[in-house]
Amino acid sequence: MFERMILTVFSILGLLNGAFFSIIFRKRKFYIPLALSLGISLAAAGFFLWYARGYDGLGSWSLSLGYVMCGIMVAEIIAVIPLFACTILSFFRRIRSIVRAGAVLFMVLAFGIGVYGAIDGNTREEVAHVDVYVDGLPPAFDGYKAAQMTDTHIGPYFRYTDLPAEIQRAWKEGAHVLFFTGDLIDDIRYMPETARTLSAFSGDFPDGIIYVWGNHEYYRGKGYIEEELEKTPVRILADDHTAIIRKGQVLYVAGVDYPWARGEAMKEEMDEMTEDAWQGIPSGAPVILLAHHSDFLDKGFKKGAILTLTGHTHGTQFGLFGKPLWTPFTYTRGAYSDGSHLGYVSRGDASWFPFRFSCERELVIFTLHRK
Template sequence: MNRVLGLVFFSGLLTALAFLVLRGLWPALRTRRGSGVFWAAAALVHLAFLGGWAARTGPGVPGTVTRGALTAWSVAALVSLVVGGLLRLVGMAHARLRPTPAPTPALAAPGRREFMHGLALPAVAATLGTSGTVAGMSGFEVRHEEVRLPGLPPALDGFRIGQLTDVHVGEFIDVEHVRGAVQALDAAGVDLQVMTGDLIDDLTQLDATLEVLQACKAPHGMLAILGNHEKWRGLHEVLAGYERAAPRGRLRLLVDQSEVLVHRGQPLRVVGVDYPMGERGRHRLPREQRLEKMRASAEQAWAGVGPDETVLCLTHHPDFFPLAAERGARLTLAGHTHGGQVGFWRIPLFSFAFEHMLGRYRRGNSHLYVSSGTGHWFPFRMGIPAEVTVLTLRAA
């Protein structure tokens, strides 16, 4: 409930700030009637969200539409705040530079200015918020990638790996979403399924989610690692859940550990490394501290790994890739970034945030694939769809 109230509070704060900006640009909001309509709409959306969430916790309707409405409203408010704020700054700077502007037609200019600054901005913001939310809540795509590896043993030529990552089962993603992802990889005929972290946000759905992962039909089952959200939400409970699932042998958790699979008589070593979390759940560490924790994970996870083994590395944070490449991992699979969730034709808008943001990277004979994520903790995507990934190993 605290998380839900936090979402409502954050959305309400964005709404209030956006109102102040739009009020300066849109004369209609300066009237009692205009402001009343705006706040009535805002209250309706937020109350509907609370009602939809309450229904989701019981036997009734899950409230998907109301959660989507809150997301669309919040994004529209954020766009209005940022773009409207820039427009106001530009307008103020222009007024100082030209305190007595040249005369303009009395009727045409004010109408055009009111439309551009008042009606156009909310319309564009609402369109972006709605379209991005619909895209974010529209499931996932099955993405196929071929990875050509020089010297790949013939028995592993054609080995198929299905990757799930960043599912974030919680307020916006339910167990059925996970079931659909696992079944999609089953239908693709993968030999191994992997889950590269950030599986769960709502621990009450943990056991049901792990049950779905165990149901995968891949011959080598499902291997999983931890992300930062498992540690935030309750590491002890997550570890206990994986331990309860372990006896069946279909779902195995790797925490700075490795496991050898034998495929057509050929060994394949899968190494899983832990997420470099700081003390008291600190997420963003200085680069050197993060690298120090990653090096410690690498030392422990690669214990007993021979120099001639074919190694697949699973890491939540893609910045582990250079360390994996140094130790001879032929392919590293990562998540964490969600691809930024916003971009143009799979080109991330926020690519500066991570060295390895989305897609394929290479260092020598080592390859990295960073997934855009199978779910989300905030249902908004534009140009970066959610995915499950089928990676086929090929001998080069």
């Protein structure tokens, strides 16, 4: 179904952009630009889908070509509205030559943005450092460091062989614990190797690796992923909590599952998940809440969590000057606060589609401080 949807969407985009181009340049044989645009769009989408299935047996050339094809797909998306505008403007004879030059320039620019974003989005990563000042933080946790990883989507663009370096990056930053907030893997053929990596590196963190479910685990086969994770020291929290103890002092970590309801029912489901996760935690105790869906920031604020960590949004993967151009989520990227408590939405360590623009991948290191 996903493959049909991708092919259908890019068939429509290819036809639209080809039709706009034919009108702008008044091509009598309008079907030539139409067929060419459709062919390029389908070739890009087709390669994207084919590569996702067979990348493990291909050379490095395939990844380079994959970036180009992803760039074309992005260019098709970017181009459709401006080309439509150019089509309308092309009916004014006096500015037609300017409009045509603008259309060509824009197509070149869209392609450049697409390819640059695919390469840069998959290769460049920021290590973000966030200081968290907490009233009543137990002294033993002053200076405590937690790393957050999320949305690796292990597959053709972030491979299971990339995971060790990512985990080691967190270890080199001095993290005492690694929190993983969902969407670990898409290509579950490599779940055993992924589980072995998590087992091998879990001991590098004094308080181990703590994990909550994302939505893609459900898409790809949660039962199998859970079966493999249970062979590792990774602690899975699903509407539950655990305690980190240092020098007899306690920091609680609560984790919630991914909500599937919608509208008001979703709010109720999230409330129930959060309440279940808090069952047994002493009143007033310091708690870090882990979730995949960024709407859980509200729940963390309400419950008084000193820190709520989420992912899921990928920061929208597109923006300007480090800010998203649109915010389809209540909480989209970066730090948020209700005035007393902190929430953070990570841009993610990777993604299932490599394109990013002004929204780098990130590994986040949180340092707790007594206020």
